[in-house]
Amino acid sequence: MSGAVVRAAGLSKRFGPLAALQPLDLTLAPGETLALLGPNGAGKTTLLRLLAGLARPSAGALAIGAEGASGPARRGAVGLVAHATFLYAQLTARENLVLTAKLYGVAQPAARAAALIAAHELTPVAERAVGELSRGWAQRVSIARALVHEPRLLLLDEPFSGLDPGAAERLAERLAAQRGGERAAVLVTHELARAVQLATRALVLVRGRARELAAAALASPAALEAAYRDAVAALEAAR
Amino acid sequence: MTAWKRATALLLALLGASWAWAVWNAPLDSVQGVIQKILYVHPPLAFATYAGFIGAALAGALFLARGGERFDRFAAASAEVGVVFGTLMLITGPIWAKGTWGKWWTWDPRLTVTLLLYLTYVAYLLLRSFTEGSERAARFAAVYAILGSALIPLNYYAIELFGNRALHPDNLQRGSLGEGMGLPFALGVFATLAAFAFLLVRRFELGELRAARAEQRANGAQQESA
């Protein structure tokens, strides 16, 4: 697929003798959302950090966005929402967004930050230091932060944690709206209902080994749960 | 031990023996007496020390440029063996100094600078042991070794700039070697560097074996729990 957002071939990561991720082939087209499922310590976060360009793969090839993009250009195509908010506690929400816009070379950083604050309904906290914000508000700022540069690939590590139901619903709507657009997304979540709601594909990781589920698995939470259990069992049994 | 290792070890022993013989038969220094014979040991140790440190920096640079854990294991081996030779150098030096200058240590620029470099590489080994995650440890160590190796020319530049109030004899002043002292000295350099290379290779192999065994164990653990 030439227009793919993510093209990974044989991507793997080892920490010393431990294989955190076994060689993985993955292609994501624009508009696709991949749900990444698996028990704790399965390598989900490792895969996300590899895709983000935070960690170096031990082997394999990875292209994101434009063909042949590497280093800074590849990092610029990715937005990451991780467990940590990536925000400076002493700076206000607006200052954090402006700083990120500058780091990503966005034209008119102040205007971009203002637009994000409006779009993500952050006006009540825009001028407050992030350190004073609740976990939920900080998470919302963090999500806006990841979108500052309109990334081709959005990586979300448990983005719903800490959000109140209303904010979670609006985030879900936002993610659903980008399906079929230019952007691709990878969503790590334990909530199978969210995966069914948002994902177009699902990948199960167990101890660094991956298996993609059939499209039919995303028909309903019950179907996904059954398929997920089978996949985990099969991956556990392998080797 | 494989055959070639036995052969190199034998060669090394022969080399050491002939060096000892040459040192034994070298003429006594008219001024310093028998203590001067340490100079057949001490400068070669210093050369080996520097070789170890520079080797660590070069291997580190290769690791950063190319990747590959073997470069990192080589860097670790090189720094470790370098520190061992450095320790011997720092033991033999004061013995000679006590005999010749009458005191174990002086704050001579060359001595101070060498001690400083030695401590830098001890810090390098500490950094290696204080960093978790082998890939990151390797990267950090490589960066530090490169920065540390920049200290060698900087220090000698500083000595140059501030004039030679150095007590320490110049390293490569051939004139300082009297009649009949050239051969044992050359043998010493050769034997010491050969011993250095031998230990370096053995230490590197040890690292390879350790890595292989750790991998085996990890695979075994995975199999057991699966």
Added chain:
Amino acid sequence: MSALLAVLWKDLAIEWRSRDRFAAMLVFSLLVVLVLYFAAPPSLDASRNAHVPGLLWVAYVFAGVLGMNRAFAAELENDALSALALAPADRGFLFLGKAAASFLVLAAVQALGAVFFALAFSLELWPVAPQLALVAGLGGLGIACAGTLLAAISVRTRYREVMLPLLLLPLLVPVLLGAVRATTQLLATGSLPWPPLQLLIVADAVYAIVAFLCFEYVLDE
């Protein structure tokens, strides 16, 4: 380039809001001097001032070590260091931004420290202030360049507060040597000698270039 300015602005803004790094550096450096003073009180004869440049630079170096540790401790909160690593900017410029911020904070500490020294040891620093500023700046640059690279390493090791001085102090010896010699001669003769400045400039250049190139490898997790 814009990334450099963004990081510089960010670090200075954070510093300005709490000023705790600045205060800690200043107080700590003065305490170091007091401890050294009590350990070896300079005698009251003319040779008394001979130790002052050394004391001054010991204070600057310890202030620098403390400052570098703090500069990266702030990046660990909320894992902002990873956010920097994610930025598509050339990481060398991120390094320059952080080093420039640390340099400016250190320069402010150095200025206040010099005033304190002038009062405590009745030194006539005002007539040689421009030359002293040059020496302090060159020395501070070396501390900031080597310190920023090594602090980025040491914050992610065990015993990180111990690790930074262990890694940094041996590398600062050429900088310290040049700076102390230059300061000594400046205070004694009122003019700057060239050789120590030469050493400072070369050491600064070496550390700046190595750190600029190596920061790429340090920022990855």
